[in-house]
């Protein structure tokens with residue numbers, strides 16, 4: 166995994182902006198039109214002071230001259246504002262387009278980042294980069310392209326015109342110029358540092374906000390509101406500290422550059438006034454010179470701003486591009502090539518293995534898979550000294566159901582994660598029909614599997630949409646069949662909008678068991694070759710579990726199934742049972758065999774029987790009461 170951008174060395178220069186070049190490449194025509202509009206706009210504003218010079222020196226000689234010069238000035242002014250409008254419009258279009266592409270690239274990339282990335286990188290941080298850094302980029306880029314770039318050209322033009330008009334008056338300007346450049350460079354550098362930290366603190370704040378709002382029920386239940394509020398206040402204080410530091414530098418810089426500019430302008434006015442009094446030049450020439458000087462000063466101020474915003478832009482760009490540098494899942498879908506933004510269009514995204522397996526597989530054309538684990542060992546990257554799985558070998562026949570049994574933390578879910586290729590085994594390999602899963606396109610592999618997890622993730626949409634995610638083009642009959650088989654209709658029929666009922670964020674309006682039923686319906690609809698049930702019925706009551714077990718029995722009969730379960734009722738139906746203990750496979754066989762050969766299993770079965778008996782007793786006495 167690449168270095169966590171959180172700890173990346175701070176980029177000290179603006180070259181990072183050069184990396185945005187690929188995003189401009191696909192917009193060369195727009196870029197050329199923008200550059201032309203900007204050049205015309207700069208040239209036209211540089212001609213305007215000449216109009217003032219003519220009016221003052223020649224305009225008062227005759228009525229006709231005054232009229233013609235005024236008309237010429239009007240036309241020039243209109244041309245200038247037209248070019249300016251065009252420049253701003255094109256700049257916005259260009260800037261927004263670049264940012265939209267970059268944002269899409271980062272989001273697509275985030276979709277393909279491996280599990281380990283999300284273990285070390287807070288989701289709130291990713292969201293903050295995609296929101297606040299993108300906002301900085303959006304406004305910054307549009308501003309830089311809109312005004313500031315032209316300022317550079319105008320500054321050079323104004324200096325040349327000043328040199329041509331009254332070279333001797335340039336001296337105060339030439340004295341002030343290096344000082345102005347120094348102040349701007351210094352403040353730009355300081356602002357960049359503060360701005361980067363500001364964004365880091367903002368990301369921290371977003372991450373904490375997200376964590377707190379997501380865990381609001383736990384916070385309220387543990388009455389942690391005051392501590393959470395204190396942490397939030399601390400985050401805000403840190404953030405404001407950086408903002409204040411940056412604003413202080415910004416204000417000082419504005420004050421110093423403004424003072425220097427006025428000093429230089431006053432000196433020019435005085436020296437120029439002396440030349441007019443001594444009749445060396447006309448009023449018009451001095452007026453034109455002063456207008457150029459003013460133009461140069463405002464351009465310089467604008468360039469100062471450009472330096473500041475380029476610094477902020479560099480920080481935001483660096484943070485976004487850092488995400489793009491993170492390696493994606495091994496064998497993951499083809500990534501959008503940032504050098505080719507055309508690749509960001511949907512048809513280019515994730516073509517990997519798409520043809521290997523149809524998205525809507527007709528089950529009759531399929532066959533159950535053979536699954537083989539060969540000396541598989543694994544340690545979580547975030548905990549490399551503790552083995553999670555040690556030397557597991559297992560051959561699961563096509564259509565067989567193998568139940569994984571073991572204490573909490575024995576490694577059941579880890580085996581499933583390895584099978585889904587969320588992680589790579591540290592040793593050994595996993596084969597599907599004799600092919601190492603590493604060698605398969607990730608998409609093909611995952612299209613053949615379906616997992617019903619212990620804690621299903623439900624999205625903020627309707628029940629039907631949540632189920633259809635498993636197979637977006639399934640027809641109504643298939644949906645209804647899955648809904649019925651998973652007993653979703655048992656609760657959806659009681660809701661006013663039935664399957665169209667919106668379930669709220671993360672399915673908050675549903676019970677744990679109802680969420681599990683939706684997840685089971687997804688798996689039924691997906692119709693996979695290998696079904697993984699990771700304590701899929703743990704949140705169901707006995708009655709519903711019995712009903713769903715029937716549906717699951719139909720489902721598992723036709724495919725290879727791996728089950729992690731605690732309840733004996735589920736386990737005894739499996740063809741074989743794999744007993745795990747601290748990541749090792751310590752027993753494999755039927756329920757009856759293991760009762761004889763595996764003391765750990767015997768103990769487990771005994772405990773389960775006692776547990777189930779006491780649950781039944783509790784239910785019976787509750788019913789009696």
Ligand SMILES: Nc1ncnc2c1ncn2[C@@H]1O[C@H](COP(=O)(O)OP(=O)(O)OP(=O)(O)O)[C@@H](O)[C@H]1O
Pocket residue numbers: 284545547548553571572573574575576577578579580
């Ligand atoms: N993301 C992770 N990073 C580091 N260690 C992990 C991670 N996930 C699980 N582990 C560790 O790996 C071991 C196996 O965990 P696993 O979740 O596979 O157990 P399990 O048998 O499924 O447990 P349960 O029945 O409680 O779900 C445990 O010691 C656990 O702490």
